[in-house]
Amino acid sequence: MTAAPAARLRGEPVARSVFAGLPARYDRLAYLLSFGQDRRWRREVVTAAAAASPRLVLDVATGPAGVALAVAARTGADVVGIDLNEPMLRAGLARVRRPGLPGRVRLAAGRADQLPFPDATFDAVTFSYLLRYVDEPAATIAELARCLRPGGVLASLEFFLPPQPGWRAAWWCYTRLALPVLGGLAGGRAWFDVGRFLGPSISAHYRLHPLPAHLAAWREAGLTDVGYRLMSVGGGLVMWGRKAAGPGS
Numbered sequence: 001m002t003a004a005p006a007a008r009l010r011g012e013p014v015a016r017s018v019f020a021g022l023p024a025r026y027d028r029l030a031y032l033l034s035f036g037q038d039r040r041w042r043r044e045v046v047t048a049a050a051a052a053s054p055r056l057v058l059d060v061a062t063g064p065a066g067v068a069l070a071v072a073a074r075t076g077a078d079v080v081g082i083d084l085n086e087p088m089l090r091a092g093l094a095r096v097r098r099p100g101l102p103g104r105v106r107l108a109a110g111r112a113d114q115l116p117f118p119d120a121t122f123d124a125v126t127f128s129y130l131l132r133y134v135d136e137p138a139a140t141i142a143e144l145a146r147c148l149r150p151g152g153v154l155a156s157l158e159f160f161l162p163p164q165p166g167w168r169a170a171w172w173c174y175t176r177l178a179l180p181v182l183g184g185l186a187g188g189r190a191w192f193d194v195g196r197f198l199g200p201s202i203s204a205h206y207r208l209h210p211l212p213a214h215l216a217a218w219r220e221a222g223l224t225d226v227g228y229r230l231m232s233v234g235g236g237l238v239m240w241g242r243k244a245a246g247p248g249s
């Protein structure tokens with residue numbers, strides 16, 4: 001079985017090309033295509049970030065700002081969202097400016113592996129669906145941890161592969177066969193392409209960076225109490241950790 005060509009691309013080029021046509025209906029389709037599980041997974045990330053009782057939060061790869069807005073609403077914190085993809089950011093800007101939403105979310109262009117913030121700026125840092133698009137996940141985790149204050153929380157959401165063989169087989173059929181078709185029917189060509197890209201991209205990511213490598217990267221970045229939860233039979237992976245307090249703090 002050969003992977004779809006986009007799944008073999010890595011890093012910034014794929015992040016720019018895959019998401020170029022998606023912003024308009026991103027959240028609705030992400031919900032539909034994950035059988036509604038995506039919202040539960042995001043809530044878990046928000047809960048992990050809220051444990052830091054944050055006043056200032058960074059949401060990296062914020063896309064249309066769904067997690068950024070949820071963190072602002074849940075915690076009362078000011079939230080900065082960054083993303084490298086301008087169409088996604090424009091969709092996010094339109095959303096955070098809607099009346100009735102907490103006016104505490106600001107968005108800016110930026111890259112996860114070169115954050116434009118000083119050390120120890122944020123009480124919590126969140127990201128969702130980012131690590132498949134960076135060249136060196138461990139270096140990116142270290143960069144995110146750099147911007148956390150000691151005692152602050154890093155919390156993330158990524159797709160994962162169900163560990164149980166029966167569910168893994170069902171997941172494989174869904175991602176390889178149904179997802180491109182459903183994506184295309186619901187969202188047109190751009191969503192057919194992303195439906196075809198997603199499954200092979202997830203499989204390739206965990207072949208290169210298995211779960212123990214992620215856990216090791218978080219610990220090497222200075223995070224303690226690193227934990228994770230597999231959700232929805234393992235289709236989603238929520239992870240969290242707390243930045244170790246420095247000497248004398």
Ligand SMILES: C[S@@+](CC[C@H](N)C(=O)[O-])C[C@H]1O[C@@H](n2cnc3c(N)ncnc32)[C@H](O)[C@@H]1O
Nearest residue numbers: 015061062063083084085088111112128129133
């Ligand atoms: C699947 S979307 C997720 C958006 C959002 N986190 C959510 O859950 O709705 C992935 C996002 O990651 C962004 N992205 C990918 N690589 C990035 C990087 N190196 N730095 C910043 N953003 C990145 C993409 O532009 C895209 O908006």
